[in-house]
Amino acid sequence: MKLQIKKSLLAASLMAAILPVQAEQVIPTGYKVETIKTPQGMEFHVTGLDVDSKNNIYAATRFGDVWRYTPEGQWQKFAEGLHEPTGLLVEDDNHIVVAQKPELTRLSDTDKDGVADEYIRVADGWKFHDNYHEYHFGPVKDKAGNYYGTLNLSHGDPNAFDMGTMGSSGGYRGWAYQVNQQGEFTPYAFGLRSPAGIGISPDDEIFFTDNQGDWVATSTLQLLKKDKFYGHPVSLIDHPDYTPEKIRNTSVEAYDKWREKPVVHIPHVEIANSPGNPEWNTTKGQFGPFEGQIFVGDQTQSNVFRIMLEEIDGVRQGAVINFIDGFQSGNIRVTFDQKGQLWIGQTARGWGAKGSKPYGLQKVVWDGTTPFELQNIQAKADGFRVSFTQPIDAKSIKKKAISAEQWHYNYGSDYGSPKVDLTQIDINSVKQVDDKTIDIKLDATQGYVVMLDFAGLTNKKGSSASSTKVYYTLNKKPN
Amino acid sequence: MISYIKGYFGAVLGLLLITFTSFASESIDQQVQTLLNEPAAIASGKQSYGIYCAACHAKDLSGAVGFNLKDSVWLHGDSASDVFNNISNGFSQAGMPGFGAMLNEQQRKEIVAFIFSKREGLANVEYEIYQPSQYPNYSFSDLDRATPAKQGRADNNLVNFELAETKEYAIVVTADLYAPKDKASMLFAKPGPFSQFEVLIDGEPVKMQGGWDRFWPLKKGFQKLVFKMMLPEAPYHELTQTNPDLRVMTPDEAINFFPVSTKAESIINQLEHNIIADKTVLVQRKKIAELPAYSISVGFPKKINYAFNTKNCSLVGLWKGDFLNVGPNVIGRGKSSSLPIGNWVFKSPQVLGTNDEALCAFNKYQTGEQPKFYFSLNSVELSLTTLKATSTSLTFEYQVINPNGKKSLNIQLPALESGQLTVLANGQNINPKAIDLTQVKAFTVTVSGV
Numbered sequence: 001m002k003l004q005i006k007k008s009l010l011a012a013s014l015m016a017a018i019l020p021v022q023a024e025q026v027i028p029t030g031y032k033v034e035t036i037k038t039p040q041g042m043e044f045h046v047t048g049l050d051v052d053s054k055n056n057i058y059a060a061t062r063f064g065d066v067w068r069y070t071p072e073g074q075w076q077k078f079a080e081g082l083h084e085p086t087g088l089l090v091e092d093d094n095h096i097v098v099a100q101k102p103e104l105t106r107l108s109d110t111d112k113d114g115v116a117d118e119y120i121r122v123a124d125g126w127k128f129h130d131n132y133h134e135y136h137f138g139p140v141k142d143k144a145g146n147y148y149g150t151l152n153l154s155h156g157d158p159n160a161f162d163m164g165t166m167g168s169s170g171g172y173r174g175w176a177y178q179v180n181q182q183g184e185f186t187p188y189a190f191g192l193r194s195p196a197g198i199g200i201s202p203d204d205e206i207f208f209t210d211n212q213g214d215w216v217a218t219s220t221l222q223l224l225k226k227d228k229f230y231g232h233p234v235s236l237i238d239h240p241d242y243t244p245e246k247i248r249n250t251s252v253e254a255y256d257k258w259r260e261k262p263v264v265h266i267p268h269v270e271i272a273n274s275p276g277n278p279e280w281n282t283t284k285g286q287f288g289p290f291e292g293q294i295f296v297g298d299q300t301q302s303n304v305f306r307i308m309l310e311e312i313d314g315v316r317q318g319a320v321i322n323f324i325d326g327f328q329s330g331n332i333r334v335t336f337d338q339k340g341q342l343w344i345g346q347t348a349r350g351w352g353a354k355g356s357k358p359y360g361l362q363k364v365v366w367d368g369t370t371p372f373e374l375q376n377i378q379a380k381a382d383g384f385r386v387s388f389t390q391p392i393d394a395k396s397i398k399k400k401a402i403s404a405e406q407w408h409y410n411y412g413s414d415y416g417s418p419k420v421d422l423t424q425i426d427i428n429s430v431k432q433v434d435d436k437t438i439d440i441k442l443d444a445t446q447g448y449v450v451m452l453d454f455a456g457l458t459n460k461k462g463s464s465a466s467s468t469k470v471y472y473t474l475n476k477k478p479n
Numbered sequence: 480m481i482s483y484i485k486g487y488f489g490a491v492l493g494l495l496l497i498t499f500t501s502f503a504s505e506s507i508d509q510q511v512q513t514l515l516n517e518p519a520a521i522a523s524g525k526q527s528y529g530i531y532c533a534a535c536h537a538k539d540l541s542g543a544v545g546f547n548l549k550d551s552v553w554l555h556g557d558s559a560s561d562v563f564n565n566i567s568n569g570f571s572q573a574g575m576p577g578f579g580a581m582l583n584e585q586q587r588k589e590i591v592a593f594i595f596s597k598r599e600g601l602a603n604v605e606y607e608i609y610q611p612s613q614y615p616n617y618s619f620s621d622l623d624r625a626t627p628a629k630q631g632r633a634d635n636n637l638v639n640f641e642l643a644e645t646k647e648y649a650i651v652v653t654a655d656l657y658a659p660k661d662k663a664s665m666l667f668a669k670p671g672p673f674s675q676f677e678v679l680i681d682g683e684p685v686k687m688q689g690g691w692d693r694f695w696p697l698k699k700g701f702q703k704l705v706f707k708m709m710l711p712e713a714p715y716h717e718l719t720q721t722n723p724d725l726r727v728m729t730p731d732e733a734i735n736f737f738p739v740s741t742k743a744e745s746i747i748n749q750l751e752h753n754i755i756a757d758k759t760v761l762v763q764r765k766k767i768a769e770l771p772a773y774s775i776s777v778g779f780p781k782k783i784n785y786a787f788n789t790k791n792c793s794l795v796g797l798w799k800g801d802f803l804n805v806g807p808n809v810i811g812r813g814k815s816s817s818l819p820i821g822n823w824v825f826k827s828p829q830v831l832g833t834n835d836e837a838l839c840a841f842n843k844y845q846t847g848e849q850p851k852f853y854f855s856l857n858s859v860e861l862s863l864t865t866l867k868a869t870s871t872s873l874t875f876e877y878q879v880i881n882p883n884g885k886k887s888l889n890i891q892l893p894a895l896e897s898g899q900l901t902v903l904a905n906g907q908n909i910n911p912k913a914i915d916l917t918q919v920k921a922f923t924v925t926v927s928g929v
Binding site for chain 2: 043062063064080081082083084100102103116117118119120121124128129130131132133156157158159164165349350351
């Protein structure tokens with residue numbers, strides 16, 4: 001009998017390890033997820049998404065089509081036959097630029113019949129070797145008219161240079177590029193691994209996400225800067241100062257010193273495994289109280305999370321918090337439309353997603369109700385200032401309402417990193433600043449990720465936030 | 480008594496017939512084996528195959544109306560004598576005539592030899608399955624001393640790992656393996672973590688490669704395979720595969736040659752997503768088997784198709800038949816190549832244009848019933864479109880948009896599998912190697928009789 005009990009306990013714990021625990025969906029009050037019916041019979045893996053001035057949604061599919069979804073709810077095919085596009089930009093109402101594997105291509109509707117009839121090469125200054133993993137992400141366009149894109153490393157290419165996992169057969173794999181208005185291609189930055197999302201801030205700064213794996217401890221948000229190294233050495237195969245031998249013989253310490261540190265670490269599994277494009281909320285309040293923040297989808301976790309940035313003494317850093325989970329498929333592309341609704345392009349093909357559907361399109365709509373959620377977090381010399389979207393119940397503001405821990409990550413060729421030196425941090429004090437803001441005093445360590453869990457904080461009605469764990473990357477501790 | 484005598488004579492007659500038949504069969508098997516080493520006989524068999532068999536079984540033996548003749552599946556026997564008899568007698572109900580009266584014995588043997596020269600897949604697959612109690616050290620050396628819990632011969636030339644029927648097991652498979660003769664290949668497995676493997680080719684251990692996926696390089700052509708797999712001790716990691724996908728592919732995973740396990744067969748069978756240009760001209764940019772990266776394919780309702788490459792600004796392939804099965808390129812991670820559904824008229828490195836990428840600057844293409852490509856070759860601005868497509872011909876038109884000061888243009892012609900090429904300007908044959916740009920503003924290249 002005892003043995004049987006033990007066995008069933010073991011079985012139960014094994015099942016728990018394998019099957020995801022059914023948790024309540026994270027979704028702030030006032031937001032809902034709507035599912036868009038995609039064209040019948042089409043494999044609608046949406047990996048490129050943007051909107052035009054008339055609020056037509058343009059979706060590029062992995063199958064190679066570009067579709068337009070009108071405000072009236074009609075689907076119209078705009079282009080077809082592309083090579084697995086994984087990015088789309090609406091330039092104007094007749095021109096779409098897509099990032100397909102071999103080329104950055106402008107689709108032009110010259111006879112104005114609503115269908116593209118010219119497929120124009122904008123750039124192809126990198127090399128594509130027909131490897132499935134050589135994805136091409138982008139583009140974004142800055143105010144000067146330059147395009148930017150990112151180029152994935154290869155996987156399983158027998159001819160590639162690699163250091164164990166991801167590889168490059170050369171031609172700027174693992175690089176970001178710039179193309180100016182004259183069409184000149186410039187390799188822009190290097191050391192990227194699987195940079196599945198690129199975005200541009202209202203201040204004209206380019207950011208990209210990179211997926212956890214070899215040389216990427218956990219997924220990241222990075223600020224793209226010219227000629228900078230972002231940590232994956234395989235891309236150096238195209239750097240004029242490097243040979244395969246030099247790449248292999250350079251120490252991890254030297255690479256670590258050289259590399260750009262992530263602006264934000266995105267904790268693996270807890271927030272994301274395979275983040276897509278960062279999209280700034282500039283909807284002027286149409287999407288609720290998170291104006292100016294970055295929204296990103298995750299392909300594996302089928303969620304959307306928020307990122308808040310700040311700059312301390314010239315050092316960029318910020319925090320990430322889950323926003324909504326439980327989407328139907330893997331979220332890889334997000335874009336705001338003209339009404340301030342957040343559209344989500346989805347695919348789960350080849351890589352699993354928590355959402356059970358293989359592909360799809362959903363959107364997040366706000367009904368005007370302000371939820372109780374974390375609004376912002378800022379680092380201070382002695383802790384953090386945290387603000388909320390609604391007044392906090394003063395009675396809930398106490399030390400035990402909040403817990404904190406911190407850790408850092410290993411950098412190296414291992415596939416991802418565990419949390420290193422994970423420790424609980426004592427909350428020294430919690431002090432109310434105004435009805436929506438508190439200061440949390442604690443002794444956090446520079447260079448660590450600090451997780452604050454404010455599960456005990458409530459609004460005046462006694463409700464806690466839908467998402468209570470915020471992860472702050474403390475690159476620079478304010479003086 | 481009478482019945483005894485009848486029975487006796489019947490038995491003797493039967494024995495004589497069996498002996499005679501097996502003697503004749505051995506003879507054909509041996510003769511075909513001899514022909515396999517005679518290039519002239521193979522060439523002759525190829526010619527006869529092209530005339531009598533290719534219409535139904537496809538020129539590359541991959542099958543159409545008739546069965547695929549180069550894979551592991553032999554519904555009517557896989558010995559040379561079986562195939563010889565099938566060619567001789569046919570299957571009238573299935574629509575295949577007997578060729579016994581039409582072709583002499585030597586011709587039929589040569590056809591068998593040609594088919595066998597192209598053979599791919601497994602044969603004589605035998606398996607031994609062991610239970611964990613028989614390998615206490617979880618070592619393959621344990622198996623040397625053990626008696627298999629189960630053993631037998633696969634009846635469909637595929638390894639069926641589900642025969643183990645227990646969660647934890649070790650298996651040793653021996654088989655004849657026919658790898659492609661003209662391409663490098665590897666045995667490829669998706670076993671998940673922690674299983675152990677040993678692979679021997681012609682008795683020699685082969686080093687396992689790969690990380691998540693495992694692979695072992697194969698020799699070209701025929702070889703003896705021993706494949707050993709031992710699952711880890713249960714409970715398994717959730718990603719450990721008890722029924723793994725095992726197949727033979729190109730080292731870059733672009734082409735699936737054939738399945739080795741039943742799991743692989745079911746996966747490969749699902750890799751079909753045909754794009755047929757039956758109503759309108761279609762343009763598709765995909766990874767295409769045997770064509771270089773950067774190829775753009777154009778398919779016509781007349782069941783003729785070509786591919787233009789944006790890196791050499793040239794035609795790099797032309798095939799007859801339906802357009803493309805893009806399934807291997809759009810299902811799962813899409814690691815493998817789309818497959819032209821038909822027969823090549825020419826393919827890369829044969830080109831219409833040039834193989835010198837440095838001469839090429841691609842600009843754009845226009846879609847429609849006559850897709851048009853715009854590019855420069857050696858600084859000469861050109862456009863290329865099709866004037867006419869029939870089921871046996873394609874006429875391409877080059878227009879010189881701007882010679883940019885160049886006096887002549889050199890267009891390399893491809894060597895064709897069938898048909899002929901005609902290059903015309905102003906109604907006259909011209910030399911494609913020295914097209915006089917001072918006189919010629921447009922010229923056509925017609926591929927006909929294909």
